[in-house]
Amino acid sequence: MKVLIIDDERLARKELINLLQDYSQIEVVGEATNADEAIELVNTLSPDLLFLDIQMPGKTGFEMLEMLDNVPQVIFTTAYDEFALKAFEVNALDYLLKPIQTERLNESINKLTLKSKTVSSDLINSKKLCLEDQVFVKDGDKCWFVSLSNIRLFESDGNYIKVFFDNNRPMIHKSLNALDEKLDPRSFFRASRKHIVNLSWVEGIEPWFNGGLMVKLRGGDKVEVSRRQAAKFKEMMSL
Known part of the structure; x- marks a missing residue:
């Protein structure tokens, strides 16, 4: 170490x-x-x-x-x-x-x-953040070290991102596009312009309006997958 x-x-x-x-x-x-x-x-x-x-x-x-x-x-x-x-x-x-x-x-x-833990060399070389990695989240006077495996959802809110883990919803000053480039695409999916979901938290999927999908996460959160991303999402979540 x-x-x-x-x-x-x-x-x-x-x-x-x-x-x-x-x-x-x-x-x-x-x-x-x-x-x-x-x-x-x-x-x-x-x-x-x-x-x-x-x-x-x-x-x-x-x-x-x-x-x-x-x-x-x-x-x-x-x-x-x-x-x-x-x-x-x-x-x-x-x-x-x-x-x-x-x-x-x-x-x-x-x-x-x-x-x-041991992280595979391909993840190290890619410099992408995977589920085993920890991130530092600060909102006001509160700070957390959070494993990405515990973060089920990222939601864009203007110039900020709301981070969903446990019962917490801290806001960080970062764009969703910048965050998307940092995350391992095998574990995190850009559902829409507003959301990134942790695929390991997906509990159910159902058809939604205009060819989109509604994804239910463990814990009850629901996220709409845009029509543009729906086909890619179904491919990723299928055998």
Whole structure:
């Protein structure tokens, strides 16, 4: 597991590196002192895991994550317990309080090791986001790390996209066309100008007006597939 440590405090970085030497599955491939350095290293080194400080000069850890197209696993490191708990909701995410305790670090590493997975080389080379990938979603003061397998639907709303997962509907500032180019077409389908659906969530299909289709997703959401996309959709969903 390739690890990148991002913290503006040199002693904090060195302390964490020393602690991580006890884990044979961990390889520290780089250090960054701020968000701009970190973004460059993430794009160059493609780490599996970030140890990320929240408060740094310039951009915060949260702002840095918003600038990444593909977010690795992240463990936040912070000296501010109340700040961390208030700033984000924990989903597929962990945080460590400074000074980092060995027992707490071990718990985090074990948790992330269990979640580690092997992604086929063709998906890596295509740089498309697949169901196993995680994305960082921020809406106001709330943040989530969400597996794409849990996102059932993307819906365009002006210059924003509404992201449907669990009982959440956060809005992100992105175009549906830009998102469509990032997603693996084997797992996500552009149903119309307004919607992208996760094919693994499709529960039922029925004919609709003007040669279109109405798709029902697990959980009850219904999405209309345009006539233009209907034939392609039926081909993808058939044996």
